[in-house]
Amino acid sequence: MPDAPLHIKSLTLDELGARLTALGQPGYRAKQVMQWLYEKRAKSFAAMSDLPAALRSQLAAEFTFDDVQPVRTLGSKDTTLKYLFQLGDGALIESVLIPASPALYGEASDRRTLCISTQVGCAYGCKFCASGLDGWSRNLSAGEIVEQVLRVEELSGEKINNIVFMGMGEPLANFANLMRAVTIINAPWGVHLGARHITISTSGLAPQIRELAEQPLQVRLAISLHGATDEVRSQIMPVNRKYPLAVLLEACAYYTLRKKQWLTFEYILIEGVNDRPEDAAALVRVARQVQGVKVNCIPYNKVEGLDWKRPSEARQDAFMAVLTAARIPATLRREKGHDIAAACGQLRRQALPAGADRDAG
């Protein structure tokens, strides 16, 4: 199979520079092209009016440009906006804009947070999650990841101040493209968003967590814990059989020590599965094993076709009370976007052929 054409937004400044030099272009060209892409937000190579015409057609022949096309936007009462995009090969992904989200990962509040996808589908098959239900199709290129940000800024007319890699897919399973995208999003010649405003969420790929600890960028890390014993966690997250809690927690401790940074344990509360008092006690023990941990509890978001339930508010509060009594830094996030199926992978599922009858909105 021939290689897929390279997305122009998958390239760093140095890489584009090397290619343009090979084409006999002067040294300043790469910066000029980046300015068109990220500052002026050009819609095509043809629009880059101060580039020689011959170069514009050369670039158009060599690179893909905008293959993240909006299909549908869904707004919710609390103004969370969900975007469904179609990629060049027809695959569907989604991004969610959460205006004025509370300070969950250490950032200032009243910021516009964008939740973006890194893969089409997900191979990890967590039992509660819509993204994994149809399996994994492919990794997104760095350009497809970066373009979600540009597209949403264009469609919403809002500047994004925070990015969370919590859409469809397991970011750390697409490590190289993720790092490339983060570099481009962070760079002054790129989207220019501070690394501290970028959070990567993982289901717990221990080796990649250690690898991430070696990266220079100070991005934030969130771990989807969801179970504080191997028994509970393996029941809902198959990845736990590969990297059991002891292995995961060691990687987390390594990360916080090496980066001198906090990390967040995400813990969705699922009725009767992980929300009992003994589960809270287990979570206290686990959180104490890693220095610099905050716990973020999220009541489960109902997924159509799955039987898991969100616990009552009284039960959520009782769970939180155990963490607070043990002085574990913990917050309870009563999810935004509940009414538009904002948990990852849900909009896409509704838009896939089997759900086509529901596609009228």
Ligand code: SAH
């Ligand atoms: N694969 C990565 C990132 C994408 S999922 C990961 O698992 O961390 C982003 C977050 O949404 C994860 O914490 C995931 O467990 C959570 N999530 C998935 N389905 C959910 C649901 N129905 N309700 C609430 N949170 C959900």
Ligand code: SF4
């Ligand atoms: Fe994949 Fe994350 Fe969903 Fe698990 S929770 S299936 S890792 S997207």
